[in-house]
Amino acid sequence: MRYEVLIIGCGEIGISLINGWLNKSKEFYKKISRINILEKNLKRKNYLKKKYKKKVYFVEINKIKRFNKKFKYVFLSFKPRDLNFDLDFYKNLFDKNTIFYSVLAGKKLSEIKTFFPINKNIIRLMLNTPISVNKGTIIFYSLKKSISNNDFFLLNIIGKVYEIKKEKFFDLITAIVGSGPAYFYYLLESMEKTAIIHGLNKSFTKQILKETYIGTAKMISNIEKNFNDLRKDVTSRGGTTEAAINCLKKNNFQKLIYNSIKDSIKKAKTLSSKKVR
Numbered sequence: 556m557r558y559e560v561l562i563i564g565c566g567e568i569g570i571s572l573i574n575g576w577l578n579k580s581k582e583f584y585k586k587i588s589r590i591n592i593l594e595k596n597l598k599r600k601n602y603l604k605k606k607y608k609k610k611v612y613f614v615e616i617n618k619i620k621r622f623n624k625k626f627k628y629v630f631l632s633f634k635p636r637d638l639n640f641d642l643d644f645y646k647n648l649f650d651k652n653t654i655f656y657s658v659l660a661g662k663k664l665s666e667i668k669t670f671f672p673i674n675k676n677i678i679r680l681m682l683n684t685p686i687s688v689n690k691g692t693i694i695f696y697s698l699k700k701s702i703s704n705n706d707f708f709l710l711n712i713i714g715k716v717y718e719i720k721k722e723k724f725f726d727l728i729t730a731i732v733g734s735g736p737a738y739f740y741y742l743l744e745s746m747e748k749t750a751i752i753h754g755l756n757k758s759f760t761k762q763i764l765k766e767t768y769i770g771t772a773k774m775i776s777n778i779e780k781n782f783n784d785l786r787k788d789v790t791s792r793g794g795t796t797e798a799a800i801n802c803l804k805k806n807n808f809q810k811l812i813y814n815s816i817k818d819s820i821k822k823a824k825t826l827s828s829k830k831v832r
């Protein structure tokens with residue numbers, strides 16, 4: 556039996572999910588009959604229509620009341636602030652067998668459950684945009700006692716999936732996994748800016764930084780050493796790398812990272828405590 560999947564709110568993460576699934580379409584369509592999108596932003600909806608043509612279907616908001624299909628797999632991938640009781644309007648799309656996957660940063664399982672009272676199958680996720688190239692990191696937390704492999708099929712094909720037993724770590728995981736790619740991009744962006752200031756051509760800089768980053772990522776994935784040792788391997792005493800690392804240390808780089816992650820965690824906590832009614 557094949558089931559349908561529904562994405563509610565199809566922005567960056569929704570698109571990343573679809574891209575990851577379509578990259579493995581043979582595997583995907585063995586279990587899924589079609590991808591549906593419920594998107595309230597018209598501009599985005601038109602963009603998605605053009606981008607995916609006949610590969611996705613749209614649930615029309617004004618037809619929900621008369622909708623007679625119940626979705627088996629539903630991804631909640633709108634912004635956390637949009638978890639509010641307007642969602643009552645969507646009730647007709649679900650039944651008690653629906654499995655919800657929430658990617659909403661900061662939103663606790665207990666809070667999400669209040670919106671879907673008849674559903675026991677709610678999985679809280681944190682993931683990142685590399686799911687679009689099937690290299691995502693996906694962490695889940697669920698109260699469901701027996702989670703079948705089928706419930707994870709949609710995740711397993713887009714990245715590596717890990718379970719955590721304590722929800723209290725979710726905000727930290729959001730800060731390092733969900734936001735993680737942005738930190739790496741920012742580092743690359745800063746290196747690129749520096750190289751350009753020193754006179755290097757922009758596209759050449761981009762190319763060599765890309766190669767450096769991809770090469771480094773390969774080293775990390777192929778070698779069992781920890782990050783600290785890998786860094787030491789390329790930091791010879793009295794050398795040029797050491798001069799740069801010393802500057803980072805003198806300017807409290809690690810403290811800066813610590814504080815950034817602390818701020819991100821703080822933000823997640825305010826998202827979870829925001830009133831929704």
Ligand SMILES: NC(=O)c1ccc[n+]([C@@H]2O[C@H](COP(=O)([O-])OP(=O)(O)OC[C@H]3O[C@@H](n4cnc5c(N)ncnc54)[C@H](OP(=O)(O)O)[C@@H]3O)[C@@H](O)[C@H]2O)c1
Pocket residue numbers: 563564565566567568569593594595596599632633634635637641642658659660681682683684733734
């Ligand atoms: N971006 C990331 O890298 C990342 C990483 C990890 C987790 N997340 C989580 O993923 C979620 C989505 O993030 P995103 O960056 O993909 O957001 P996004 O780009 O803003 O996309 C969300 C889309 O959902 C639409 N929407 C909002 N409420 C809706 C509703 N009730 N029904 C249908 N559509 C609705 C929005 O429309 P409007 O524009 O009209 O509001 C928007 O087009 C967030 O909860 C975030 O915490 C994101």
